[in-house]
Amino acid sequence: MSKDFSTREENFSQWYNDLVIKADLAENSAVRGCMVIKPYGFSIWEKMQAALDKMFKDSGHSNAYFPLFIPKSFFNKEAAHVEGFAKECAVVTHYRLKKSPDGKDIIVDEDAKLEEELIIRPTSETIIWNTYKGWIQSYRDLPILVNQWANVVRWEMRPRLFLRTAEFLWQEGHTAHATEKEATEEALKILDIYADFAENWLALPVLKGFKTPGERFAGALETYCIEALMQDGKALQAGTSHFLGQNFAKAFDVKFMNKENKQEFVWATSWGVSTRLMGALVMAHSDDKGLVIPPKLAPIQVIIIPIYKTDEEFALVSEKIIQIKKSLEKRGIAVKFDSRDTQKPGFKFAEAEFRGIPVRLAVGPRDVSNGTVEVVRRDTLEKSIYQQTDLENKITNLLDNIQQNMYEKALSFRENNTYKTDSYEDFKKILDEKGGFISAHWDGTSETEEKIKEETKATIRCIPVNNESEEGKCIYSGKPSSQRVVFARAY
Amino acid sequence: MSKDFSTREENFSQWYNDLVIKADLAENSAVRGCMVIKPYGFSIWEKMQAALDKMFKDSGHSNAYFPLFIPKSFFNKEAAHVEGFAKECAVVTHYRLKKSPDGKDIIVDEDAKLEEELIIRPTSETIIWNTYKGWIQSYRDLPILVNQWANVVRWEMRPRLFLRTAEFLWQEGHTAHATEKEATEEALKILDIYADFAENWLALPVLKGFKTPGERFAGALETYCIEALMQDGKALQAGTSHFLGQNFAKAFDVKFMNKENKQEFVWATSWGVSTRLMGALVMAHSDDKGLVIPPKLAPIQVIIIPIYKTDEEFALVSEKIIQIKKSLEKRGIAVKFDSRDTQKPGFKFAEAEFRGIPVRLAVGPRDVSNGTVEVVRRDTLEKSIYQQTDLENKITNLLDNIQQNMYEKALSFRENNTYKTDSYEDFKKILDEKGGFISAHWDGTSETEEKIKEETKATIRCIPVNNESEEGKCIYSGKPSSQRVVFARAY
Numbered sequence: 001m002s003k004d005f006s007t008r009e010e011n012f013s014q015w016y017n018d019l020v021i022k023a024d025l026a027e028n029s030a031v032r033g034c035m036v037i038k039p040y041g042f043s044i045w046e047k048m049q050a051a052l053d054k055m056f057k058d059s060g061h062s063n064a065y066f067p068l069f070i071p072k073s074f075f076n077k078e079a080a081h082v083e084g085f086a087k088e089c090a091v092v093t094h095y096r097l098k099k100s101p102d103g104k105d106i107i108v109d110e111d112a113k114l115e116e117e118l119i120i121r122p123t124s125e126t127i128i129w130n131t132y133k134g135w136i137q138s139y140r141d142l143p144i145l146v147n148q149w150a151n152v153v154r155w156e157m158r159p160r161l162f163l164r165t166a167e168f169l170w171q172e173g174h175t176a177h178a179t180e181k182e183a184t185e186e187a188l189k190i191l192d193i194y195a196d197f198a199e200n201w202l203a204l205p206v207l208k209g210f211k212t213p214g215e216r217f218a219g220a221l222e223t224y225c226i227e228a229l230m231q232d233g234k235a236l237q238a239g240t241s242h243f244l245g246q247n248f249a250k251a252f253d254v255k256f257m258n259k260e261n262k263q264e265f266v267w268a269t270s271w272g273v274s275t276r277l278m279g280a281l282v283m284a285h286s287d288d289k290g291l292v293i294p295p296k297l298a299p300i301q302v303i304i305i306p307i308y309k310t311d312e313e314f315a316l317v318s319e320k321i322i323q324i325k326k327s328l329e330k331r332g333i334a335v336k337f338d339s340r341d342t343q344k345p346g347f348k349f350a351e352a353e354f355r356g357i358p359v360r361l362a363v364g365p366r367d368v369s370n371g372t373v374e375v376v377r378r379d380t381l382e383k384s385i386y387q388q389t390d391l392e393n394k395i396t397n398l399l400d401n402i403q404q405n406m407y408e409k410a411l412s413f414r415e416n417n418t419y420k421t422d423s424y425e426d427f428k429k430i431l432d433e434k435g436g437f438i439s440a441h442w443d444g445t446s447e448t449e450e451k452i453k454e455e456t457k458a459t460i461r462c463i464p465v466n467n468e469s470e471e472g473k474c475i476y477s478g479k480p481s482s483q484r485v486v487f488a489r490a491y
Numbered sequence: 492m493s494k495d496f497s498t499r500e501e502n503f504s505q506w507y508n509d510l511v512i513k514a515d516l517a518e519n520s521a522v523r524g525c526m527v528i529k530p531y532g533f534s535i536w537e538k539m540q541a542a543l544d545k546m547f548k549d550s551g552h553s554n555a556y557f558p559l560f561i562p563k564s565f566f567n568k569e570a571a572h573v574e575g576f577a578k579e580c581a582v583v584t585h586y587r588l589k590k591s592p593d594g595k596d597i598i599v600d601e602d603a604k605l606e607e608e609l610i611i612r613p614t615s616e617t618i619i620w621n622t623y624k625g626w627i628q629s630y631r632d633l634p635i636l637v638n639q640w641a642n643v644v645r646w647e648m649r650p651r652l653f654l655r656t657a658e659f660l661w662q663e664g665h666t667a668h669a670t671e672k673e674a675t676e677e678a679l680k681i682l683d684i685y686a687d688f689a690e691n692w693l694a695l696p697v698l699k700g701f702k703t704p705g706e707r708f709a710g711a712l713e714t715y716c717i718e719a720l721m722q723d724g725k726a727l728q729a730g731t732s733h734f735l736g737q738n739f740a741k742a743f744d745v746k747f748m749n750k751e752n753k754q755e756f757v758w759a760t761s762w763g764v765s766t767r768l769m770g771a772l773v774m775a776h777s778d779d780k781g782l783v784i785p786p787k788l789a790p791i792q793v794i795i796i797p798i799y800k801t802d803e804e805f806a807l808v809s810e811k812i813i814q815i816k817k818s819l820e821k822r823g824i825a826v827k828f829d830s831r832d833t834q835k836p837g838f839k840f841a842e843a844e845f846r847g848i849p850v851r852l853a854v855g856p857r858d859v860s861n862g863t864v865e866v867v868r869r870d871t872l873e874k875s876i877y878q879q880t881d882l883e884n885k886i887t888n889l890l891d892n893i894q895q896n897m898y899e900k901a902l903s904f905r906e907n908n909t910y911k912t913d914s915y916e917d918f919k920k921i922l923d924e925k926g927g928f929i930s931a932h933w934d935g936t937s938e939t940e941e942k943i944k945e946e947t948k949a950t951i952r953c954i955p956v957n958n959e960s961e962e963g964k965c966i967y968s969g970k971p972s973s974q975r976v977v978f979a980r981a982y
Contacts, residue, residue: 027622027625029557029558029618029622030558030562030565030618030621030622031558031560031561031562031609034559034560035558036555036556036557036558036622037555037556038555039553039555042553042554042555042556046554062533062534063530063533063534063537064527064528064529064530064533065527065528065533065536065660066520066527067520067521067522067525067526067527067658068525068611068642068644068658069522069525069581070522071521071522072588072597075588076596076597082597087587087588087589088586088587089587090560090583090585090609091583091585091586091587092581092582092583092611093583093584093585093599094581094582094584095579095580095582095646096579096580096582096646097563097566097582097610098578105567106563106566106567106573108563108582108584108608117599118522118581120583120611127520127521127522130521131518131520131521131527134518140833146530150642151559151642153559155586155587167558167559167560169556
């Protein structure tokens with residue numbers, strides 16, 4: 001643990017990087033662009049996985065596993081997809097190494113060149129739809145509701161821990177349906193699951209919307225997304241769900257016999273969230289004292305620190321702490337008793353704070369005799385003295401309260417940083433001075449979207465679902481517009 | 492579902508392959524040597540993962556994640572390791588594709604050649620020890636008890652679903668310790684966990700032992716293993732735990748300050764089990780009617796099939812089934828009500844049997860009026876009529892009983908197929924006629940081990956832990972031997 005790290009004010013980007021590394025979430029590896037997710041960081045990711053996995057299964061999805069490798073030719077089968085994904089890829093060309101002639105080194109064995117290169121999956125639509133061809137003959141085989149948890153690789157020129165790494169972990173759902181309607185409903189159902197997960201687990205309010213054609217997933221007819229706002233006023237795309245139409249079915253010739261005994265192409269969706277959410281978690285909630293983790297995702301929810309001078313006092317205090325720990329654990333709370341004798345309480349307090357543990361308890365000899373316990377909540381750093389009576393209920397309520405408070409704080413931050421403007425000058429000024437989401441009129445053309453992006457680095461994050469229609473004029477071209485869209489600079 | 496598959500007697504290998512494919516566990520993919528693990532197969536693997544993961548965590552281990560890629564030079568750092576692993580590997584040489592000059596194809600962009608090739612991890616000792624160097628300074632940083640769930644790639648010339656695939660899923664534990672004693676204890680603790688898991692979850696009796704130097708993991712000072720016997724009399728290595736000494740610490744210069752303030756190299760273990768266990772599960776228990784899955788790993792433990800002629804009967808029967816389902820689910824049993832109206836009961840029975848569902852219930856109108864239910868257990872195919880009263884307890888007991896019975900059946904199979912011989916002629920005859928484990932004297936030399944392997948294809952599976960010492964003569968060389976070792980032909 002270390003506190004010598006930047007503040008958000010000084011340098012948000014440095015603050016983020018310092019925090020991720022020093023709070024033991026992740027670090028850069030010896031392989032450029034690839035990270036090591038450390039045990040503390042991984043345990044948060046595991047909690048995210050468990051929550052999402054349950055939501056997927058409760059809505060009828062199953063997990064499966066498809067190959068890491070994709071034959072190069074597969075990328076060429078779907079025209080839009082190849083443009084988007086067959087570029088910055090890791091390419092496997094050989095399958096053997098051998099000793100160098102002098103015996104000192106190992107070199108690639110040129111005799112072991114693959115006939116066709118294999119690409120490390122950047123996403124799995126192609127290999128999965130090639131597989132689905134064998135699984136689908138009739139409408140009875142549909143729907144297929146499959147998800148996989150996997151690693152994927154997209155070569156990144158400017159990697160950043162969690163936010164943009166060459167290898168990252170994610171889940172990718174790939175579903176197959178008999179009708180367009182069903183596929184669209186599936187894509188929207190997943191969007192709701194993602195939003196629910198972001199709000200109720202990450203304590204992160206999100207805008208649900210759909211992307212403009214220019215921002216769509218390569219191969220999708222519609223990309224739905226959830227967009228969150230970080231503390232520096234930049235947006236972060238936290239999850240996407242794609243309606244793929246029949247594009248991949250056509251590319252891989254996947255047809256089914258419908259109820260009317262006619263051959264038809266299958267309808268598809270795909271959807272994913274990734275370890276990027278770890279970055280969102282940090283940038284949305286943490287502060288200049290360290291991580292702030294929502295209780296539902298905290299590997300340790302309560303840490304108990306003993307205050308003592310003598311061995312006798314330690315024995316006395318420990319007994320009480322173990323009793324408290326047990327009563328909290330019975331309620332399903334993850335508790336750690338920080339019994340190390342190598343560190344002083346002050347160090348332990350700062351460490352617990354830095355690592356974002358939602359609730360910190362301290363118990364000293366006087367607490368034992370008074371029947372009290374000192375309680376500090378991480379989100380507000382507020383200190384209280386609780387009576388030990390009924391402590392498990394009080395702590396359960398406090399954890400709920402912290403989860404809720406973190407959400408509300410993030411929500412009011414977003415509300416305070418969402419602007420509406422009808423002037424391009426004002427638009428640019430907001431972007432430069434404040435950041436945030438900007439709701440503005442747009443003429444609906446890719447040209448205008450591109451121009452605004454070139455001039456301001458702001459992109460259209462989404463067109464909100466259930467957007468209100470409103471007559472207006474495009475802030476850039478002055479042409480008529482029938483609705484506002486949401487702009488921001490983004491990660 | 493399909494029953495047109497080989498019997499074990501006719502062709503064990505074909506039976507295995509047919510079963511894996513037709514029971515929807517896995518299939519070959521478009522990429523040679525890589526499999527697709529289908530939802531049904533994957534749900535069994537998930538149950539294995541959950542059980543093992545809990546055992547690891549309960550014994551103090553945490554999960555983390557390390558990069559998929561390993562710089563080629565890392566392999567050269569540990570002499571024995573390079574021999575074992577830097578051969579049949581997938582090699583990444585480029586990081587970009589581009590359009591071919593005619594615009595019709597995509598090709599590897601030769602401008603995007605990596606300075607140093609990256610190897611897809613065949614195992615992660617090198618990248619992990621390179622990382623641990625940054626994590627370890629003092630004895631206070633030890634032990635490190637880390638595991639990762641990951642995919643690995645070892646190019647296979649003769650792939651077989653689950654048993655030998657180019658890409659497979661596994662867990663790999665990598666621990667770092669201050670003393671040799673602690674590392675050895677860790678390796679043995681994991682061996683016990685593996686044996687416990689094999690016996691209590693897979694219902695698979697295993698021999699615990701250690702490998703001869705010739706069969707050790709490349710880079711290990713000692714390889715402990717669990718060895719199981721398949722129904723065709725061949726052995727299968729079901730898990731390994733390695734004591735790595737200070738080999739990787741020396742290769743990556745990982746030292747720590749010990750309590751006496753002296754720099755010392757760190758001691759290491761690594762250990763893993765893989766999707767190979769899925770193959771073991773099939774080959775140990777299944778029969779000519781299909782899969783037989785131990786209840787603790789069965790995604791569906793009880794299937795309920797309605798027997799009816801009219802819609803009224805269906806309504807009547809369904810009501811009772813839903814009631815039974817709920818009462819079983821309350822007890823934590825995974826139940827499926829097979830309510831499809833597109834299939835007849837006979838088909839459903841055969842399908843449930845084929846997919847290895849431990850318990851099948853059938854409920855017809857007469858059962859409703861009599862308060863009965865027809866029960867068939869998959870392991871013995873025994874049929875009974877149960878009174879509905881207290882059914883949840885009866886079924887819970889039946890599932891326990893099936894789990895236990897499967898273990899005992901596998902154990903008596905192993906006992907009936909374990910031989911002791913002092914004659915090489917007899918040894919060869921047993922191998923050819925019966926297979927199984929053969930306990931025989933060996934002179935302790937690699938030369939003899941190699942000769943026996945060349946002549947009979949049998950290998951020394953292990954030297955059992957707590958082996959009895961017994962004076963004898965090597966079956967091959969006639970030289971003196973002080974203990975028997977266990978031979979078998981193996982997967």
